[in-house]
Structures are given as structure tokens and as C-alpha cells.
Amino acid sequence: MDIPFLEKQLKALADKNRLIILSCLKSGEVCVCDLVEVLGLSQPAVSQQLKKLEQAEIVTSRKVATWKHYRIVDEPSPVLQAALSQLENKSVYHYEPCY
Numbered sequence: 001m002d003i004p005f006l007e008k009q010l011k012a013l014a015d016k017n018r019l020i021i022l023s024c025l026k027s028g029e030v031c032v033c034d035l036v037e038v039l040g041l042s043q044p045a046v047s048q049q050l051k052k053l054e055q056a057e058i059v060t061s062r063k064v065a066t067w068k069h070y071r072i073v074d075e076p077s078p079v080l081q082a083a084l085s086q087l088e089n090k091s092v093y094h095y096e097p098c099y
Contacts, residue, residue, distance in 0.1 A: 005057075006079060012056035013083050017041070017049050022072070022083070023090035025059065029071040034092045 012018060017039055024030050024038055035046050050070055053059040058080055061068045076084065 005077075008056045009058060009077060009079050012052050012058055013080075015049070015052075017046075018053055019083075019087060020090065021046075021049060021053065021070075022058070023087045024092045025070060025072050026084060026087060026089045027092070029062075029069045030092050031064070031067050031069050033067055035070075038090070038092055 013022075020039060021035055024035060032043065032046055032050065035050070036043050039046055039049075041049075047068075050059065050061070050068075053070075054061060057073060058076070059070045060073050061070045063069075072080075072084070
């Protein structure tokens with residue numbers, strides 16, 4: 001693993017909200033609308049956190065109607081695997097359908 005990539009991933013992991021997001025994504029794909037409810041942040045603030053995770057190649061997304069759904073990448077790096085192994089699965093409640 002090259003140092004710039006490792007640095008990018010470690011910086012992305014060094015945030016409480018992003019770690020909570022990853023806890024939610026351990027169980028599978030989650031809509032950004034549900035992450036807004038879990039984190040208690042605005043949709044733009046959650047999207048900014050997800051963008052940092054996506055830029056660090058930690059999560060990937062797909063668009064469903066007007067919302068994006070996120071999941072952890074298919075082949076996580078050893079650093080990401082180690083971090084994920086330390087996080088508990090956080091349940092994401094679906095408050096209302098988002099599409």
C-alpha cells in the first residue's frame with residue numbers, strides 16, 4: 001500500500017461521524033436519508049462526510065431516485081478491515097421510505 005493512499009484512508013477514518021457511518025454500513029447498503037436520522041445532522045453535512053469516505057475509497061454509492069445509497073467498498077484495504085473489525089454494527093432504522 002502506498003503512503004499517500006494510507007494517509008488518505010487514515011484521515012478519513014479519524015472522525016467520529018464517519019466512524020458512526022461505517023458502523024451503520026457494516027450491515028449493508030444504507031440510504032443517506034437514514035444516515036441523516038442516525039447522526040442528527042443536516043443532509044448536506046452527512047453528504048460531506050460521505051464524500052470524504054468516497055474520496056478515500058472507503059465507500060461507494062449508487063443513486064436511487066433522488067437519494068444516494070452507500071455501502072462499504074467490495075475489497076476493503078487492510079487498514080479499513082482493521083478499523084471495521086473494531087466497530088460494532090449500528091442498527092439503522094428506516095423512518096420513512098426515501099424514494
